[in-house]
Amino acid sequence: MVGSDVELSDEAELSLLETLDHVLNKGLVIAGEITISVADVDLIFLSLNVLVSSVEKANEVLRERARGNLAELKSSHDTAESQ
Amino acid sequence: MESSKPNSRETPNRTDGTGYYVYCIADSLAAQEIVQGPVPNAIEENVALELITRNSLTAVVSVVPLSEFGEDALESRLADATWTAIHAMRHEQVVEHFASRTSVVPLRFGTIYLDSAGIEQMLGENEKKLSEIVERLRGRVEWGVNIYCNRQTLMDNITNLSPRLRQMREEAKEASPGQAYLLQKKIETQRADEAKVEIARAVDDIEQVLNQHSDGSTKLRILKVETTEHGELKAKFAFLVLKAEFESFRDAAEELAQTMEQSGIRIELTGPWPAYNFASD
Numbered sequence: 001m002v003g004s005d006v007e008l009s010d011e012a013e014l015s016l017l018e019t020l021d022h023v024l025n026k027g028l029v030i031a032g033e034i035t036i037s038v039a040d041v042d043l044i045f046l047s048l049n050v051l052v053s054s055v056e057k058a059n060e061v062l063r064e065r066a067r068g069n070l071a072e073l074k075s076s077h078d079t080a081e082s083q
Numbered sequence: 084m085e086s087s088k089p090n091s092r093e094t095p096n097r098t099d100g101t102g103y104y105v106y107c108i109a110d111s112l113a114a115q116e117i118v119q120g121p122v123p124n125a126i127e128e129n130v131a132l133e134l135i136t137r138n139s140l141t142a143v144v145s146v147v148p149l150s151e152f153g154e155d156a157l158e159s160r161l162a163d164a165t166w167t168a169i170h171a172m173r174h175e176q177v178v179e180h181f182a183s184r185t186s187v188v189p190l191r192f193g194t195i196y197l198d199s200a201g202i203e204q205m206l207g208e209n210e211k212k213l214s215e216i217v218e219r220l221r222g223r224v225e226w227g228v229n230i231y232c233n234r235q236t237l238m239d240n241i242t243n244l245s246p247r248l249r250q251m252r253e254e255a256k257e258a259s260p261g262q263a264y265l266l267q268k269k270i271e272t273q274r275a276d277e278a279k280v281e282i283a284r285a286v287d288d289i290e291q292v293l294n295q296h297s298d299g300s301t302k303l304r305i306l307k308v309e310t311t312e313h314g315e316l317k318a319k320f321a322f323l324v325l326k327a328e329f330e331s332f333r334d335a336a337e338e339l340a341q342t343m344e345q346s347g348i349r350i351e352l353t354g355p356w357p358a359y360n361f362a363s364d
Binding site for chain 1: 102105108152153154157161164167168171172174175178188189190191192193194195196197201205209216227303353356357359360362363
């Protein structure tokens with residue numbers, strides 16, 4: 001993701017919110033046998049705003065995000081969520 | 084294709100066994116080629132991505148335990164923001180991986196089928212529509228444009244440039260204390276009004292100019308009032324941009340940013356994203 005000349009902390013937080021916005025809110029809604037309802041999505045957002053304002057948790061997720069790097073992904077399979 | 088739930092062959096309330104989480108839909112040949120190389124983790128750890136193909140369309144999926152992704156279980160998981168954020172990120176990683184290599188229809192987070200037959204049926208029933216979306220998005224990515232306004236800079240700029248405000252200030256100087264007070268109130272209101280107009284005009288300009296370098300745009304809702312060192316987030320757009328056109332899109336955005344900088348307007352690009360905002364018909 002490109003965040004032009006934003007500072008790192010901002011960029012990270014922004015990118016997290018932006019990503020969650022895309023994934024949770026957009027994308028084709030197709031009739032799965034189990035699908036998150038629209039009401040759920042709004043609830044998720046309420047809690048995510050709290051999440052993002054909490055630096056510690058945001059960092060935890062961002063480390064997860066950093067694992068998006070493919071080279072890392074292959075080797076560090078089970079580090080992040082094991083606590 | 085909207086979300087009425089099909090008659091399930093099995094009840095979705097099941098909490099035992101597994102289901103299939105669907106990330107995105109792609110052209111079958113392209114998807115098969117992509118999985119020859121390394122692919123990212125699935126939404127659940129230690130699970131591999133799989134492809135479910137029907138004719139020309141392939142769904143990128145992975146097995147998920149219904150103890151977590153079953154209807155009731157999922158609802159309570161979603162209340163855990165950390166769980167949701169981490170899983171949403173993993174969804175994104177998979178979609179990005181495929182989207183950066185071929186044209187995909189990104190699905191919204193949380194689309195789950197109980198068995199592969201349900202996915203094949205969905206691909207078959209929606210083949211025409213899905214193929215159209217795949218073709219419409221081919222060679223294109225989504226760029227986010229965030230528009231921020233530094234209120235202080237904008238206000239200062241308006242005060243210096245607005246003839247109406249300059250005149251009011253002159254009047255205030257020569258007025259009696261009582262009148263000056265009232266005039267000062269009027270000046271504040273006038274400044275706020277002009278600021279609003281100025282922001283709206285900047286947002287319109289940005290949308291129009293960037294539209295000329297894109298294949299479509301949509302204005303997005305703002306999640307929360309974000310105030311950063313660059314000011315307050317005033318508008319968000321998503322643009323569908325042909326990859327080959329990105330240079331001209333970025334140049335246009337940079338030119339706008341330079342022009343607007345002195346009035347406190349800042350433009351930020353995010354992306355490239357899978358075309359989430361352009362995936363619906």
